[in-house]
Amino acid sequence: MNKRQARLFAIGSTVVASLAFLGLTIDSHRQFPKLTNAQNITPAVTHGKDVWHKNNCINCHTLFGEGAYYAPDLTKIAQHRGAAYLQAYLKDPSKFYDEQRHRRLMPKQDMTDVEIADLVSFLDWVSKVDNQGWPPRPILVTGSGIGPMGAPRPIEGTAGSAPLPGAATPAGDKSPIALGEIVFKTSTPACAACHSLVPGAQMAGPSLAGVATRAQQTIGSADYKGQAKDATTYLHESIVQPSAHTVAGAMYSASGVSFMPATYGKDLTPEQIDQLVAYLATFK
Template sequence: MNKRQARLFAIGSTVVAVVVFLGLTIDSHRQFPKLTNAQNITPAVTHGKDVWHKNNCINCHTLFGEGAYYAPDLTKIAQHRGAAYLQAYLKDPSKFYDEQRHRRLMPKQDMTDVEIADLVSFLDWVSKVDNQGWPPRPILVTGAGIGPMGALPAGQVAAVVKAAQPPGSTPAAVGKDPIALGEIVFRTSAPACAACHSLVPGVNMAGPSLAGVATRAQQTIESADYKGQAKDAAAYLRESITQPSAYTVAGAMYSASGVSFMPATYGKDLTSDQIANLIAYLTTFK
């Protein structure tokens, strides 16, 4: 290739690159309104964004991975925790932690009820932006020790569960093990149970530790305070999964005004088999 051909090639390549870049830019801007749910940007969402900046939340937290990495990314926090939990938490974070044990670092911002509600609206809008799968996994608490598999994708959990089966087990047998299948549901449901619950005694996250949950379930239904419909531990666990507000513990930090912070959608989002398998898994924690 001589100098003239090299020059023409360089010019032509630059022109092609510029055209492709402009085309992708125009296409991105064309899709922004749909991807960001622009039609759902209400005055409350806009004010919530102002509250976010006013309180310098980004000095500790990230949204879409942008910001400080001192505290968890909050891109999907509204889906993982729910509005009721976030409102109670923002009202007074100290009620959700024992400072001696958990070293609570979240300061009380002294926001008004309107500011809290609008900030939650903003975070809810953020959680519904089509961000191509970011962040890639649920929020976890450092040191929570939720188990040897952490928050692995479903395929990896299935592979680990399969690898743990006794020699000679067939794939069909592995696929029918309700406890193994229940663990997959625990790790991978949306939102994953493991995002809020630890399996280590005394390690409470957004929800209480599930260590010994089967024993506690039996004790609960035998107590005079229990007002639910369950007659045994398995039924109580089913009730807790599908109707989390059917029975709440007075004074606990996981509910407010008799309404549990746990999502009430699992009864619809999970199949009957998934719920049965999840219960089979949880009943092993005695």
Template sequence: MTNRQARIFAVASTAIAALVFLVLTLDSHRQFPELTQSKNITPAVIHGKDVWHKYNCINCHTLFGEGAYYAPDLTKITQHRSEPYLQAYMRDPSRFYDEQTHRRLMPKQDLSDEEITDLIAFLDWVSNVDNQGWPPRPILVTGSFVPGADTVTAAERDIDPDKPPPGVTPVTEADDIRARGQKVFRMASPACNACHSTAPGADMAGPTMAGIVSRATQTLQSGDYQGAATDVEGYIRESIVDPSAHLVEGAMYSANGTSFMPTTYNDSLTDEEIDQLVAYLTTFK
């Protein structure tokens, strides 16, 4: 290749690369309004962003992978926690987590009610941005130090209702249903294990599922039960589809007569999936 040919090649390559970059940039800007749902940026969302910066939330938390990794990623937090929960949590985090027990160090910021409401509005807008899978892995708000929370046990890895290990088949149809329920427990949206552990004594945003059958039985027999269930299975199902039907007295899982449990499972899960989830939860005696 002569010097003249090399110069022509370099100039042409640079021009083509610049043209491709320009086209991709214009296409990105064309998609930004839809991807970011800019039409949903209200004054409350804008004020919530200001609150986020005012209290330096990014010093501990991350959004879209940007920020500190000292505390949980909050990119999708409103898909894992209900608004009543977030309202109560921001007012007084110490009522949810104990520093010695849970190693949680969230300070009480003394936010006003308006600041809390608008900050949640901002986080909800963030959670609905189409970030195209970034961060590249789901980051749950529970800590891996909690047994039975985010870790997957060897037994759980072995359970695949649609493809059992070689030579292994479910003993009964009931076993198969429970195995599918375990999958729902981890794969529902939001995932049940984002708030609930299966280890005894490991309460998180919600109570541990260990011993749920015994607690349900005691609740039904207590005389204080306010829901419509008549048996343990019905009580667990009611807790999933209508969590405010009965509130546990004194527990920090509700506020102002409303449970912090999401109310979307009746729509996001089929009746069959709820049956499977209930069957799985009834194994925790």
């Protein structure tokens, strides 16, 4: 290739690349309203964004992977935790942690109820933006670290694909227990996003280590408010009616309403719920 051919090739390549970039840019802007749920940007969402910036949340947290990395990415936090949990947490984060055990906590921002509600609306809007599955969730925890906003803090490479302790489930096993483990990890939202299976590793929900034994103890307690008669039906009740029994003073409910989503009874089939119960019943 002589100099003239090389120059023409460079010019042609630049033109083609520029046209491709321009076309992709135009196509991206064409899709932005749909991908970002622009129709759902209410005054509350806009004000919530202002609250986010006013309190410098980005100095510790990230959205869509952008921001500081001291604390967890909050892109999908509204889906993983729910509005009730986030509102209670933002009102007083200290109630959700033991500072001596979990080291530095998220500071109390002293926001008004309106600011908190609108910030949650903003995070809810963010969680529904089509971000093509990034950042990946859930982060599975096999240790006791807990990060701000109730999200798990990964411990030495345990994020993502780390196996969870529990009943052995050989590859290809189609037993109810094995299928229940799959439901535990892949339901929406995933149980593993809020519950650890490690003793003492409290996340947005309590550790489920020993949950079958605790279930039997709970239904035998005078304080039990539900309708279950044994550990299995208690586990079933806890999944489909999480507010049937709550523990006063615990950080997982407020005013008798559990922070756990009450949608699993509709989102999971009866067979999936039975499989999940069979899996959880192995943790004694």
